[in-house]
Amino acid sequence: GDSVTQMEGPVTLSEEAFLTINCTYTATGYPSLFWYVQYPGEGLQLLLKATKADDKGSNKGFEATYRKETTSFHLEKGSVQVSDSAVYFCADRPQGGSEKLVFGKGTKLTVNP
Amino acid sequence: GAGVSQSPRYKVAKRGQDVALRCDPISGHVSLFWYQQALGQGPEFLTYFQNEAQLDKSGLPSDRFFAERPEGSVSTLKIQRTQQEDSAVYLCASSMDRDEQYFGPGTRLTVT
Numbered sequence: 001g002d003s004v005t006q007m008e009g010p011v012t013l014s015e016e017a018f019l020t021i022n023c024t025y026t027a028t029g030y031p032s033l034f035w036y037v038q039y040p041g042e043g044l045q046l047l048l049k050a051t052k053a054d055d056k057g058s059n060k061g062f063e064a065t066y067r068k069e070t071t072s073f074h075l076e077k078g079s080v081q082v083s084d085s086a087v088y089f090c091a092d093r094p095q096g097g098s099e100k101l102v103f104g105k106g107t108k109l110t111v112n113p
Numbered sequence: 114g115a116g117v118s119q120s121p122r123y124k125v126a127k128r129g130q131d132v133a134l135r136c137d138p139i140s141g142h143v144s145l146f147w148y149q150q151a152l153g154q155g156p157e158f159l160t161y162f163q164n165e166a167q168l169d170k171s172g173l174p175s176d177r178f179f180a181e182r183p184e185g186s187v188s189t190l191k192i193q194r195t196q197q198e199d200s201a202v203y204l205c206a207s208s209m210d211r212d213e214q215y216f217g218p219g220t221r222l223t224v225t
């Protein structure tokens with residue numbers, strides 16, 4: 001079945017620094033790809049998604065591009081804020097069949113002022 | 114509008130006890146999912162309903178785990194004879210379409 005591997009954390013950055021969190025997947029066919037975020041004390045929220053190769057998902061200054069050739073969906077943000085401190089999860093939804101999501105282990109991001 | 118709600122938010126059970134975890138999905142959402150999240154890990158799929166039909170239960174770790182959604186709305190995840198390895202956060206999610214799943218706050222189960 002599908003699997004998702006993401007960059008081990010924790011990641012600590014200063015405010016306004018550039019962020020990259022790497023995510024790669026192993027899948028049969030063409031999965032849909034997602035980034036979810038979990039802020040302290042809150043539930044998982046969808047941050048962005050891409051449903052086909054070369055699509056770019058974007059939201060709140062975050063971006064990720066679905067790269068079929070490298071099976072990657074890296075999350076980037078040009079200038080992080082303290083409020084971006086959270087745990088970020090990469091996930092895929094396998095093509096066809098069940099609608100289940102397959103998650104990576106999560107990457108904890110802390111942004112210091 | 115109201116999001117996905119789960120109850121209880123915290124549950125402590127002694128080993129061997131049965132527990133029942135409840136999920137109230139967003140009104141009108143056809144699909145409902147249960148995930149298990151161990152400490153420091155990502156959520157792992159347990160089971161999935163479309164209306165009242167359980168279409169995928171491939172993630173249930175043993176026959177001690179049972180889920181139901183009898184009227185296509187509220188769902189209950191039941192764990193019989195709890196073991197220490199069942200300690201985790203149990204997440205419920207619902208969706209209207211094949212894309213975005215909306216997650217509840219989770220139930221943290223601790224088995225002592």
